[in-house]
Amino acid sequence: MTTRDLDMPVTPANALTLGDAVLRHLVYSVGKDQSHAVERDWCVALSLAIRDLMVDGWMDTTRRIYKTxxxxxxxxxxxxxxxRLLEDAIANMGLIKEAKEFFGELGLNLSDILNSEPxxxxxxxxxxxxxxxxxxxxxxxxxxxxxxxxxxxxxxxxxxxxxxxxxxxxxxxxxxxxxxxxxxxxxxxxxxxxxxxxxxxxxxxxxxxxxxxxxxxxxxxxxxxxxxxxxxxxxxxxxxxxxxxxxxxxxxxxxxxxxxxxxxxxxxxxxxxxxxxxxxxxxxxxxxxxxxxxxxxxxxxxxxxxxxxxxxxxxxxxxxxxxxxxxxxxxxxxxxxxxxxxxxxxxxxxxxxxxxxxxxxxxxxxxxxxxxxxxxxxxxxxxxxxxxxxxxxxxxxxxxxxxxxxxxxxxxxxxxxxxxxxxxxxxxxxxxxxxxxxxxxxxxxxxxxxxxxxxxxxxxxxxxxxGITPRRWLYECNPLLADLITETIGDAWVKDLEHIAALAPHADDKTFRKKFAAVKAENKVHLAAFIKQQTGIVVNPTSLFDVQIKRIHEYKRQLLNALETMALYNAIKEDPSAGWTPRVKIFAGKAAPSYTLAKLIIKLINDVAAKVNADEDVGDLLNVVFLPNYNVSAAEELIPGADLSEQISTAGFEASGTGNMKFALNGALTIGTLDGANVEIKDHVGDDNIFIFGMEADEVARRQQEGCQPWMTVSETPRLQEVVKQISSGFYSHGDTERFAGVVDNVLAHDYFQVTPDFDAYWETQRKVDAEFKDVDNWHRKAILNTANMGWFSADRTxxxxxxxxxxxxxxxx
CATH class of the missing domain: 3.40.50.2000 (Glycogen Phosphorylase B;)
Structure with a gap:
């Protein structure tokens, strides 16, 4: 792949000058010499050197604003x-190449230095x-x-x-x-x-x-x-x-x-x-x-x-x-x-x-x-x-x-x-x-x-x-894909994401699809290593990586995802040889400290993960991972390696979402409701390149007003009924029948966010995902079209x- 060289007029813009600035800050700002400096010291020195370069532009901008x-x-x-701001600043200042060369000459890895920033x-x-x-x-x-x-x-x-x-x-x-x-x-x-x-x-x-x-x-x-x-x-x-x-x-x-x-x-x-x-x-x-x-x-x-x-x-x-x-x-x-x-x-x-x-x-x-x-x-x-x-x-x-x-x-x-x-x-x-x-x-x-x-x-x-910034959410977090795109259509997309539309015709190019697939495969290997590092769980990077990362809230419906995961586990256990698509369910997000039900849902997912991951009969057919301490840096690891993006909020409750845009830009297909910006993403990427299910906003509002009884829906949904019974019986809680009583009560008696009526549609749509993922080449074609059609969702346009x-x-x- 080509090396990005944007030739932007930043002063100073050569490795020697940047290197001198870093070394000077290492000694006079950090108080270390090279032989005793650790990664954090280099990170601070580099940050201060880059900040120095930004200050001239900062002052020029301020003077210009006052003058005009x-x-x-x-x-x-x-x-x-x-x-983290360091990689963002280096990228925006056009100094990635110079920084890599400088630290490479010292026998240091720029990525390690960037990752030491809190x-x-x-x-x-x-x-x-x-x-x-x-x-x-x-x-x-x-x-x-x-x-x-x-x-x-x-x-x-x-x-x-x-x-x-x-x-x-x-x-x-x-x-x-x-x-x-x-x-x-x-x-x-x-x-x-x-x-x-x-x-x-x-x-x-x-x-x-x-x-x-x-x-x-x-x-x-x-x-x-x-x-x-x-x-x-x-x-x-x-x-x-x-x-x-x-x-x-x-x-x-x-x-x-x-x-x-x-x-x-x-x-x-x-x-x-x-x-x-x-x-x-x-x-x-x-x-x-x-x-x-x-x-x-x-x-x-x-x-x-x-x-x-x-x-x-x-x-x-x-x-x-x-x-x-x-x-x-x-x-x-x-x-x-x-x-x-x-x-x-x-x-x-x-x-x-x-x-x-x-x-x-x-x-x-x-x-x-x-x-x-x-x-x-x-x-x-x-x-x-x-x-x-x-x-x-x-x-x-x-x-x-x-x-x-x-x-x-x-x-x-x-x-x-x-x-x-x-x-x-x-x-x-x-x-x-x-x-x-x-x-x-x-x-x-x-x-x-x-x-x-x-x-x-x-x-x-x-x-x-x-919208989202394409600099952080593609150029920086997914350099392999960014390099491939630049190699194929040039680098104008970085400043104006609308130019990424030029990638669309390449979805029908078999050679390009292979290159795209190779990038995704490498990103998934990297994500698998990250998961092991964070949790100790070993996952197969050839599995479908199914990712839901966002704060834990009832309307975002991590519970729906968890219930479907349990139903899938039951189905695999019943017939392990039925040709299942191997899948890794990845969750991440924080619950507010006083949000009792959200914290209980986290506990449920972790208990499900413990049971599923230990079941040798299931093996790699299903793994469940809940990554701790979700933040921007974790998102930058997760999004490039995702195959499927979970955007399953109750229709009418998610204002927009921006995670949905980040995933699609990085070549993940969306499974979601017609909620928030999912509606507009569907319009841009095309009906065949997104998986939409469930009630629409007016149906949700009508059902809420009518006061439908969720326990009746559960009784009419055998897969869901079985899962609810298992939760109630202590199947996932070592026989403790009270641990998840709050979850069961929510599903059977309240269900304001309509998990139960959307469950069957979600299950069927996930099985459609399974089938389409098996056609690897066509899946990558759809993924490319997602990336190519996300130009409108740039924060620059917003x-x-x-x-x-x-x-x-x-x-x-x-």
Whole structure:
């Protein structure tokens, strides 16, 4: 295969200069000489050398933006699942060849050095990975973008298993520091909570908070493809305004003296602290307020550097709210304009609404976030006042258009059942655009969660189907396939994935199919080695690798996959010589610590794996693997080696999905429901190159409304009935009939996410997969067509859509 040499004009762009920079950082930044350096030392030195090269472009980009007054886009997200940054930066700067040559001369393997970089624990799922892809694409496309989030010290937990049960341990990704970030001690903002609000003698509202936390900035440069445009990811870290109560400390009250600092720092300790307690809910709310307020203060400061008219804020700044987590931006931006800068309320709200835009990622009502009124009033009394005024403005706006319209169900504040602040409604009312992330999801938003608000504002909802960056999710994670594609059609696809369509005619070329098959085979050997390393399980790389990797949630239906796995095990046991297609079922994903049923499903899958893998009668016909501690780096190992991509969510519940796009781009065929972006993937790859099954969204909704009895469906589905009986009898739990009672009860009595009625269709479709996989050459033809037809699903295309339709922010052409 050809070596990638993109000849991009990066300075310096030769191995000697890069090597000198690495060696200099090894000595003067890391403090090691070559003979004593370990892989982690080389990783830090290389990261700092590459970062140096990025800084020139970073500063040039910033100067250019200020000079041209280019509109900035500010992307506020609770998660940025950025993954390891070193390979991404080397690739985008065009220095892979130089880095390989330099370390090769030293007798070192670049891959080992790249793998020694810790995976930043800044996200948990598709929401955070989308934000990371968008940062890459904004820089590649030339949008002047800044991402804002939280610098979690521990982030999401590190997952391990004990006797098949999920254990949560603290993630320590920052223990040795972060070579990519620049601390900005001069950039610090105060974020307040609690206290009371009084009206002064001029009639102005004065908020006297009882708690004040400082947000400090840490910046990471994010280079686009070619290194020409470099944007910023700014993450906030918390500390108390009162570092230490010296009087208490001198009195020997050491713990009390540091209490405020400990409480403040807890805000940026962990991503998604458990919200099953009152304290956990309060911490989550404070996290959202903390990073949103600091970000908005920073945005306003930057705007005022060369602008004096607040009404021009929407002209120069677009703020994108990634889900409801930063929805507090609506009252917070109004508060800053009114209380800090002296504007009138109505004017401030109009400025805020013109500046803010909201991306919805879910139709699950509980995921739209709502906060108890009591908690909100105690933590944010001024914001609650403002939200009430926003609701009054909204009611007046509706009354002027629709006489007698009941607006109570649409308001941000729900006065019933003790009172709630509904963040989805608040984000909708306070934004100029509300977008869904797939065509189906956007239409369902209009029909379900935002039906009434859509009728009031029929032009506010629009669609921007998600995408992925082809740099990370093909060029870097699957170099064998990337080289083959470049050898065949050239390298233009890396920057513009639409060019990958030129690969489609080669699906009918037998020689190319053999090359493609050889790449997949090698990737599967690599994945098999990874599985053995992580779990000790030995799998046959010639088997069908059937992969479902995503956070564990009922609507994503890992349970459906597990039940079918058990039914397949029973069928193989009954007739091992029936010509079964050997299959490896691969699961990975984390369950929220307080999500009891999701954790029970993990335990069930692990118990099934233990039984199946130990059964000599089954052998290689079926293996089950649950990989621990799923993250971006694990996904980069799993996706290139997958044959089948499981995208089996209950129709109408997955907003889009991006894992489905990554798998298809890397030549895996999808088995899935007509949910989220599966619908659009099917349209692009063709009906013959995807496996669709199950009820559609309207059928699911009808069945849920009718209250169908799942136990009746089970009784009419013999394979499923047998599996449920086995689970109940303790077949997979060493005779313990109570262990999985929660799973059985869910299947027989609740089944809100419609596992039972879709089971038979899923089983039959999997048998179709078995049959088609046996025709190896035709399977690879279908896989090639999946890769070739994924050009539309690039995050670059998505970002251009946002820039044109929502942000009105033309890419930087400088």
């Amino acid at each position: 007054k280019q509109k900035r886009v500010y992307y506020l997200s609770m998660e940025f699942m950025i993954g 995976d930043p624990a800044l996200g948990n799922g598709g929401l955070g990975r989308l934000a990371a892809c968008f940062m890459d694409s904004m820089a590649t496309v030339g949008v002047a973008g800044i991402g804002y989030g939280i610098r979690y010290e521990h982030g999401i937990f590190r997952q391990s298993f004990q006797d098949g049960w999920q254990l949560e341990e603290p993630e320590d990704w920052l223990v040795f520091g972060n070579a990519w970030e620049f601390q900005r001690p001069e950039v610090e903002y105060s974020v307040e909570f609690g206290g009371s609000v009084q009206r002064d003698n001029t009639g102005k509202m004065i908020w006297t908070p009882s708690e004040r936390i400082l947000a400090g900035a840490f910046d990471t440069p994010i280079a686009g493809w070619g290194g020409k445009h470099v944007n910023t990811l700014r993450l906030w870290s918390a500390r108390s305004a009162e570092v230490l109560n010296l009087h208490q400390f001198n009195q020997g009250e050491f713990m009390a003296a540091a209490q405020q600092q400990v409480l403040a720092e807890s805000i940026t300790k962990v991503l998604y602290p458990g919200d099953h307690t009152a304290e956990g809910r309060e911490l989550r709310l404070k996290q959202e307020v903390f990073f949103t307020s600091a970000s908005l203060q920073d945005i306003l400061r930057r705007f005022r550097l060369d602008n004096t008219n607040w009404n021009e804020l929407p002209q120069y700044a677009a703020v994108q709210l990634n889900d409801t987590h930063p929805a507090i931006a609506v009252p917070e931006l109004v508060r800053l304009l009114v209380d800090k800068h002296g504007l009138e309320f109505v004017e401030s709200f109009e400025i805020a609404r013109a500046t803010l835009h909201y991306t919805n990622h879910t139709l699950l009502p509980e995921a739209l976030e709502k906060w108890p009124l009591e908690l909100f009033e105690r933590c944010l009394p001024r914001h609650l006042q403002i939200i009430r005024e926003i609701d009054n403005l909204f009611a007046a706006e509706v009354a002027a258009k629709y006489e007698g319209k009941n607006v109570d169900p649409m308001k941000a504040i729900d006065p019933h059942h003790g009172g709630w602040v509904r963040m989805g409604n608040l984000a909708f009312i306070g934004s100029s655009h509300v977008n869904g992330v797939s065509a189906l999801h956007t239409e369902l938003m209009k029909q379900t969660v935002f039906k009434d608000l859509h009728e009031i504002y029929p032009d506010r909802i629009l669609n921007q189907t998600n 970002i251009r859509g946002y820039a044109k339709d929502i942000w009105k922010a033309l890419p930087d052409e400088g």
